[in-house]
Amino acid sequence: MIDPGLPTVHAFWIGGPLGPMQVACLKSLVRLGHRTVLHVYDDPGDAPSGVELADATNILPRQRVIVHRNGSYSLFGNIFRYKLLTTGAEIYVDCDMYCIKPLPRRPYMFGWESPTRINNAVLSLPVDSPILGDLAGMVDHPERFPEWYSWSKRLRFGARRALGQLKGFENLPHASLGPPLLTHLVRKHGLLDQASAQNVFYSNIEGQGTLLDPQRSIADLIKPDTLAIHLWRGSLRKLSFADVPPTSPLGEILAM
Numbered sequence: 634m635i636d637p638g639l640p641t642v643h644a645f646w647i648g649g650p651l652g653p654m655q656v657a658c659l660k661s662l663v664r665l666g667h668r669t670v671l672h673v674y675d676d677p678g679d680a681p682s683g684v685e686l687a688d689a690t691n692i693l694p695r696q697r698v699i700v701h702r703n704g705s706y707s708l709f710g711n712i713f714r715y716k717l718l719t720t721g722a723e724i725y726v727d728c729d730m731y732c733i734k735p736l737p738r739r740p741y742m743f744g745w746e747s748p749t750r751i752n753n754a755v756l757s758l759p760v761d762s763p764i765l766g767d768l769a770g771m772v773d774h775p776e777r778f779p780e781w782y783s784w785s786k787r788l789r790f791g792a793r794r795a796l797g798q799l800k801g802f803e804n805l806p807h808a809s810l811g812p813p814l815l816t817h818l819v820r821k822h823g824l825l826d827q828a829s830a831q832n833v834f835y836s837n838i839e840g841q842g843t844l845l846d847p848q849r850s851i852a853d854l855i856k857p858d859t860l861a862i863h864l865w866r867g868s869l870r871k872l873s874f875a876d877v878p879p880t881s882p883l884g885e886i887l888a889m
Contacts (some may be wrong), residue, residue: 636666636727639739640723640757643671644876645689645713647698650679653874654864657886659684661861662726662833665735665889671728672717674698692717708802711753711810715768718758727754729866730834731886733859736817743815743827746863751816754863755834764822772810775801779809781817832856835863837882845879851885 642662644875647653656679662669663683663845674691674820680686689695693716697776699709702806714725736742742757758765771779778787802810837854839842844864854862876883 634666635668636735638733640759641668641670641671642686642724642726642736643670643717643722644726644727644728645710645717646677647674647689647709649677651694651728652679653887654866654869654883656681657889658728658731658809658864660889661818664734665700667732667735670722672713686826689713692720699801701803703807704805707806707811708805711814712772712802714749714753714756715765715772718756718765719760719769721760723837724755724795725865726756726861726871729756729864730861732861733855734861736860741824741826741827742829743819744834746812746835747831749816750812751819751828752812752863753815754833755861756815762822764824767818767821768814771781771814772802779805779814779817780821781813782809812814829860830858832858834861837862837865844883845872845878845881847880847884849882850880851882 644659651659659669659671660681663681668685669683670685671685672687672692674689674695676686693713697712698706699712700706701708710727710818720857723738723797724742736755739757740759742755743753744755745753771777778790782790819828834858836856843849843854864886874887877887879888
C-alpha cells in the first residue's frame with residue numbers, strides 16, 4: 634500500500650525484460666510504501682505488481698537514446714535521470730538498488746560510493762538548483778566535454794574529434810556523465826555536506842563477491858544508517874540466476 638507520507642520514487646529501464654534482480658529491487662520499494670514509477674520506452678513485460686509504468690518519451694524522445702560503443706545504455710541512463718529530475722520528480726533510483734528502509738524526502742540526496750567519488754544511483758536535486766541546471770545543460774550539448782575533464786583529457790579527445798574519430802557522448806569513456814561528473818559538480822556548488830556516508834547506499838563495495846557468498850546474509854551488508862544496497866548490476870551481467878546460492882545475500886533478495 635502506498636504511504637502518502639513518503640516521496641515518489643522514479644526509475645528508468647530500457648532493453649528488454651527487467652530480470653529477477655531488478656524485479657526484486659523494485660518490489661522492495663513497493664513493499665516499503667513508496668509510489669514507484671518506472672519510465673520505459675517499451676513494456677518490459679515483467680514489472681512487479683504495484684509499479685506504475687510511465688512513457689519515457691514524456692522525458693526524452695526515443696530518438697535521443699544513445700547506445701555506448703560498449704553496447705550499454707548506462708550512459709544514456711545518466712542523461713535520462715538528469716532530465717527526469719528537471720520535471721520535478723522527487724527521487725531517482727537505479728533498478729539495482731535494493732531498499733532496506735523507506736527513503737526520506739530530502740531536497741538533496743546522493744551518497745559517497747568511495748572516499749573520493751559520489752554515485753548517482755540514488756539522486757534527488759531541487760528542480761531550480763544550480764547543480765541540476767549544470768547537469769541538464771551538460772547532457773543537452775554532446776559537442777561539449779564533461780566539465781570534470783582535465784585539460785590534458787580535453788586536448789586528447791579534442792584531437793580525436795578533429796580527426797572525425799569522436800562524435801557524441803557515445804564515443805566518450807563510459808562513466809563520463811555519471812559519478813565523476815556529479816562528484817565534480819557537488820564540489821563546485823559547495824554541496825559536499827549533503828552527501829550521505831558510504832554505508833547509506835553503497836555498503837556493498839565488494840560487489841559480486843559479497844552478494845554470492847553462501848556464508849553471508851543481507852544482514853552482513855546492513856549498517857545502522859543503511860537505507861539501500863547497491864547491487865552493482867554491471868558486475869553480475871553474465872550471472873546465471875539459477876546458480877545463485879539461496880543462502881547468499883542475493884539469494885535472499887531474489888526470494889523476497
